[in-house]
Amino acid sequence: LAQLFRPLDMLGMVYREIRQGLIDMEAMFGLIDTPTEVSDAPDAVPLAVDGGAVCFEGVDFAYDPERGILHDVDLTIPAGRTLAVVGSSGAGKSTLARLLYRFYEVTGGRITIDGQDIRTVTQASLRANIGIVPQDTVLFNDTIGYNIGYGRDGASQAEIEEAARGASIHDFILSLPKGYETRVGERGLKLSGGEKQRVAIARTLLKNPPILILDEATSALDSRTEAAIQDTLERISQRRTTIVIAHRLSTVVHADEIVVMEAGRVAERGSHAALLEARGHYAEMWARQQAEREAVVEEEEVAA
Ligand code: ATP
Helix, strand or coil: CHHHHHHHHHHHHHHHHHHHHHHHEEECCCCCCCCCCCCCCCCCEEECEEEEEEEEEEECCEEEECCCCCEEEEEECCCCCCCEEECCCCCCCHHHHHCCCCCCCCCCEEEEEECCEEEHEHHHHHCEEEECCCCCCCCCCEHHHHHHCCCCCCCCCCHHHHHHHHCCCCCHHHHCCCHHHHHCCCCCCCCCHHHHHHHHHHHHHHHHHEEEEECCCCCCCCHHEEEEEEEEHHHCCCEEEEEECCCCCCCCCCCCEEEEEECCCEEEECHHHHHHHHHCCHHHHHHHHHHHHHHHHHHHHCCC
């Protein structure tokens, strides 16, 4: 009998590894190339989270040694607070998140969580404590219940539904022909960008991590959907240490601190009000986006 069970056990292990791989892939924000292997230090210990304060101390990073991407980045996110990162495309915003998740190793400085250098803790414990709502959510060709439930192994139907409520997608799911059993993905019902994001939010709620990375979608949602999703995100980020990678400034107004990245450096930092007063890049970006936003809302009103 043991001989029969050993291969089955192996299969289970392979399955779990593939599944973890998929979760990690999704968390890579759509990056296709495989990151260099980052492995646990021989004496790695589990991360002990007490609030989940995150610090970047003098962080330098380069994907390839010829071209530095981040230069001497200092960030402090006290436990339970929200930091918004803004800046032009390619400034290094998503790279900060990939380093915190330890897809890559910093080339200088260090990143700590509650004082522990993330290089000294096991990757499994690090990743178990960080939830990511990516720009683009991968859906499996399976039921919508399965797609939410895979946020946590062994989640019960009641827990899945509670997470769906938290992500404000429960009522939508009940309106589908087969409810939670409705098949979604390429070969099933196609969900809109906003609905997919809600599935990702529900998954994250099931995982219930103390640290959150929200990578805002660049693709335009209509302004009402965007505002509704924004409300949900603000709700789930309460009492969790949160990094928001923001493409629209309207979503960062309430962050405890805003950091403006430029070519891999922190160019400005402060609250929304302080940054407007400083009349720098942030104030300029804000004025530009406000004008664009008004134009879009007007267009939507005309269309309606
Ligand atoms: P966006 O707002 O467009 O998402 P971003 O500020 O998040 O941009 P990053 O994705 O962090 O920017 O990228 C920062 C820089 O690093 C870019 O110049 C990008 O080309 C480069 N880069 C990103 N990923 C890799 C990679 N896997 N290998 C090499 N260079 C990379």
